[in-house]
Amino acid sequence: MRLLHTSDWHIGRTFHGHSTDEHLSLVLDALARAVAEHAIDAVIVAGDIFDSSTPKADAFTLLNRAVGAIRNAGATVILTSGNHDGPARLGHMAEFAAHGGVHLRTQLSRLAEPVTLSDTHGDLLIYGIPYVHPEFLRAAYPAFTGGTHAEALAFAMDLIREDAAARSGSQPPRYVVASHCFCSGEGAVTHDTTEDSGRAEERDISRGGLNIVPPSVFAGATYTALGHIHSRATLTPSVRYSGAPLRFSFGEISGAKGAWIVDIGAPGGAPGGAPETTPDITWLDLPVPRRAVRLTGALEHLLADPSHAHAEDAWVEVILTDDQLPREAMRALQGRFPHAVTLTHRPSTRHDHGDTTYAERVEGRSDLEIVDEFLGYVRNGAALSAPERALVTDALGALEARESAR
Template structure:
């Protein structure tokens, strides 16, 4: 049995206001090509199909195209709802699509109902269990049959308990679980939505014991947590600068006759690259070594003492796809909270308070010209208060 594991497409997402739909379409096309090249028996999409519960029409159209493209060669497609998806919306046509070997599972109550996929080479079908994202406050009572306050691990164990009960009746079947959750030991990035406050969203690796392969979604970086058996495929594109060093890929999984998985990680190589440049604006705008970043999405960190005028416009002239600008002047020693309170207590006039605030923000006293501008601003504010 050969599987292609992907996840977290987040169709409809933008990058600092720039649409990613064209790049997402290219990623899906590449995934479809790989599925055909490797003659996979099933494509597993482990949640976060869309970026929000009510996706834009263009994202829905792209997902529909993806399903048609992936299933055209007789490949089974099994997808689940993630924490960004509406469980009801994404799975509304699941009963109809199943006739075409397409499963989009959002109903947690059906997690113990496997999709049985027969390998192209023949033999016993593999039982693939689609387990959508679990919301403890909602799914915990539904699975337990009583109003309980459960953590993510507890509600996951309840759902998997039902799956194991079904699997016991299939002694000769290899088993695959598709799940969307945060497994303890995984490495997160800034672009993932927090599931809970604190670490109560973590689910232990031991929870997934007994499955031949566990195809995970939610974390955006590709990573393994129990050798090749329990793993995240990661996103097909980078969705924040925290993913700048990720190699975006899919996992081609070969299940041996005894269920042992062997994995090939295949980079996708699509999407605009990300680049972070640090230095004064003149250097970034003129240095030859930065020329290669012209085609990338750029995060510029300016180290000029003062933020240059029209900095974004000047940078965009060289880097048309610049997405983020930060100003981090060197050796800025900000006053501590207690020091700021002391300065406020000792300030005897608005002028002194304003000067102290300027020094705290800039890490230096105001120049004569800057002090004159501050004084003018205070005088204008006083006149406004007299009206």
Template sequence: MKLLHTSDWHLGRSFHGVGTLAAQRRFADQLLATVAEEEVDVVLLAGDVYDRALPNVDVVNLFDDILARLNAAGVPIVITSGNHDSATRLGFGGRIMERAGVHLRTRIADLDTPVLFPLDADRPDGPQLAVYGIPYLEPRLVAGSLDAEPASHFSVTEAAVKLIRADLAGRAEGTAAVVLAHTFASGGITSASERDLAIGGVGAVPLDLFDGFTYTALGHLHGRQRLGEAVRYSGSPLPYSFSEAAHTKGAWLVEITEDGLKEVRRVDWPVERPLSVLRGKLPELLADPQWAAKEAHYCQVTLTDDDRPANAMEQLRTRFPHTLVLMFEPENARDADAKTYSQRVSAAVDELDLCCGFLDHVRHRPADDGEQGVLREALASVRAGEAAL
């Protein structure tokens, strides 16, 4: 049996103000093409179907279209909810949708109710594959229902896994077990587009919690990664932050037989417009031919010019029209022991010193004689105006 492990679709997400719905429709085509080409038996979606609890109509219609196309292809899908989803809304109609091959696992009550598939389609009465779903578990909300104390990500996930192990123990020998879980398992690598499940990594759960399962399909981290041979994150199908610029997006194709986990291999889904992170002085970025391949990319640019260039974004977009993020880090920035702006303000001896300190702070160089002259005239004008009132 072949499973396609995906997660973190984040349907409806924008990327620095740019809508991603067209890119997500393209991903849907890639997903369905992979299902057909690889003869996938079951699609797994380990949480964060949507980017928000209340997705708009176009986003819901896209998800509906994906489910309809999978149904037409005769391929079931097992879905858990993530921390971006509303578990209640996503799970609505789940018992009816089961009949169409859409298996939703968003409720505590369904933790130990697996979706069952025959490992060999030609032997429906033979060994089975049991797919369990652990949705994102908010400790404060579910600890009581799970008798998990103290309320923590570890305690509630451990309680959920115990329920699964108890159900699995009562099933026929040879039953393979796959667990979907939307969580932060220790050993993973975070990226900026994920919302922390807990502050300071406290929410991480240890990998050995999933020991003994045939395969664990994780969601939440957006980089595809292997934490163990049978414990993996598929990552998101599209990049959702510039920290993911080096990621190759895709999924895991998982093959399970009566003998256990046979093979796990990557499936890549190239993005239409890659991400690039550029750094340098504005004249060099605009002229250097080494950046030619980046001209059609979404770009995050850090300018290191000593003085902040005028109309920097407009100039950059003459060569890199898809620049979305612009930052400034002058090379002549003061040493770490330089005074903070608040220290400069408190130490200013007069208005001119205060104004010059501000210029020094934002430009990383002091005001020259000409600029100080302009500031003196401006301050004198203000004083004269105040005196005339």
């Protein structure tokens, strides 16, 4: 059985105010072509299909087109809900969609009901676990009394292991789990060296470390397809993140974008235990419609240096090192880099006042001198120009006259 593991499509998301749907559509078209080219049997999308719990109509249109293309390429589709999705909205008409080979797993009460696929080695069970919040799980299963995500997923996996064993009888079960969570453990390998690996997406369910899920929770599964982290990572050989198909932050600049192709052979191991063999897993690169680039330097250098030509069609984050922020710097930058979307002023030199306090620095100075000192500080050494000094002098004089008249 050949599976393709993807996640975190985030349909409807913006990149610094710019829609990413056109680029995502191109990537998902390429994914559908890869399904046909590599004879994929099933595509697993491990959560965060949409970027919002209330997606717009255009988001559904994109999803329907992408899923239709994958089905036309010959693969069954299994989608689970993530923390960004509205489970009821995503799962609308799930029963109807299942007749067409599209299986939506959005109800916690049905997390132990697998999608069953068959090959020459028998049945392969695919369990899609919707995003599990402990409170939601307690509502669905009164027997659950835990309070962390790890406890919630351990409870869910116990149900899944029990169901897989019952369906497999005396044979070791072959089953795959899709889960949207923050899984982390010693020995994990992040394939892409990035600044944040997309981890801004984790913060809402991992504060304080209480909601970190260890890979051991998924023991027994032939393969675990994880979603939630936007860069690919391997927790164990059979527990992996595929990452998102697009870059959604500049922190993911160096990360490859794609999906895992997972080949699962004959069953192995003992019932209820770890699989005897690890699936054969390879990486599938997907196209990057627009790269993300960070440029650092003085404005004049960035506008003139030919070595920056590669950034002219990329999303660009600019860190300007000019001592003073040039006027209309972003407009000038966008003249060469039309997709420059963020600008940070970080002067290469800063005035160092040592341990002197502000009160000590202005002691005994006139109001004009204090204004000059303040502006010189916030403008990195640029003192008042003659016209500015005249304006400030007039303003201070008017203020002094008003105070004297009281």
